[in-house]
Amino acid sequence: MIEPLPYRRVISIQRKLDTIGSEPLHLICDDYESYYVKNDRQNSPAISIINEVLCHYFLRLWNINTPDICLINLEEETIRQDYGARHKPAFYSRPAFGSKEQEGAFDFTEFLQVKGKVDFRNYYRPEMFAHIGLFDLWVENEDRPPDLKNLMLYEEDERYHFLAIDHAMAFRTGAYNTLADRTFWATEDQYMLQSLFFKQLRRFLKLDKEWCRKEQENFYLCIEKCQRHFSDIVQLIPPEWGFFDETITVLYNYLFDEKRNETVYNEYVRMWK
Known part of the structure; x- marks a missing residue:
């Protein structure tokens, strides 16, 4: 819903x-x-x-x-x-x-580190950091770079939760005229998964065949949900904003292109190594 x-x-x-x-x-x-x-x-x-x-x-x-x-x-x-x-x-x-405004939220900074298991346990569902990174790859959002701007934290039940903000620069910085080319445009040093924090975090997340299976399954499930609800979401955008059928179709084909999404997921796995 x-x-x-x-x-x-x-x-x-x-x-x-x-x-x-x-x-x-x-x-x-x-x-x-x-x-x-x-x-x-x-x-x-x-x-x-x-x-x-x-x-x-x-x-x-x-x-x-x-x-x-x-x-x-x-x-x-x-x-x-x-x-x-x-x-x-x-x-x-x-x-x-x-x-x-999220009460109590504060900016994530590149100075936060995961030096050991105590630091790791301070985060609620630390794998969500990786999932935000995968999302950024999927929508080609280059405005959450390795310095981790546009990522916030808030505290609840004595743990820190990740909060993703500011997505104005998604879809190749809003260059809708380029989206007919559905290839994935990987950009070095522009994504949060290239941060020092992620390099430290992934040491405490088990990367094995079962993890790969579950991550891939979750990725395609998330995409399927977005595809199923795409038209409902688009209808919420005010007509005064000029989001017309031709552009909507181009964006739909870009987001749900099977070959592109396979490349996105492979790039995600590569960033774990």
């Missing part, structure tokens, strides 16, 4: 985040929760926020933690000051993308 994509109205703008790229606004919405909002200026298709919605639902189908999302209605009179070139009032004439 695909959860609906709710609309939220903005009560107040708290601040702008001075990050490289989208520079999201930190908001309080009508459910009195905090959100980060992004727009794609007036681009059509609104590639970056389309990618955010698609990857959110795909990640949930992969059982990977990612924040709740919504569509944001930001009325012009709410923007009472200049928040820079990324946040002109005209950019909010259509729904924007909102990502709910």
Whole structure:
């Protein structure tokens, strides 16, 4: 069952985040929760926020933690000051993308290490780090590199849980015009599975024939779920974002191409060695 994509109205703008790229606004919405909002200026298709919605639902189908999302209605009179070139009032004439703030979450950093079993046990389901990495290979997301930006942690039941955020740059950095070529474009030194943390982590995960069988089975099961729900997910994207049938078909054929997915999985296995 695909959860609906709710609309939220903005009560107040708290601040702008001075990050490289989208520079999201930190908001309080009508459910009195905090959100980060992004727009794609007036681009059509609104590639970056389309990618955010698609990857959110795909990640949930992969059982990977990612924040709740919504569509944001930001009325012009709410923007009472200049928040820079990324946040002109005209950019909010259509729904924007909102990502709910995860309480207590903090940025993963490349300085976190797994030096022994005590460190390893601090993480809930540490294999999920690898699964996020496999997901990034599948959607060709190069914006979670070895320095592990766009990966967060939050603590629950005295263990750290992984939280995947920010997928605006998926699908070859949103270059939809390249997706008719369904080959997998492997890029060196651009993926989290090439990080020092993963090199340390994998020492404590048993890589044998049974593991390979289960990982491969899970990979294709996740893809099958995404394929089954693809049309339902696409229908949630606002028509104002310009995501039309021709592009949708190209993306579908790219994501569910059997030969490409075989290459993706083989690349994943290679990164374990």
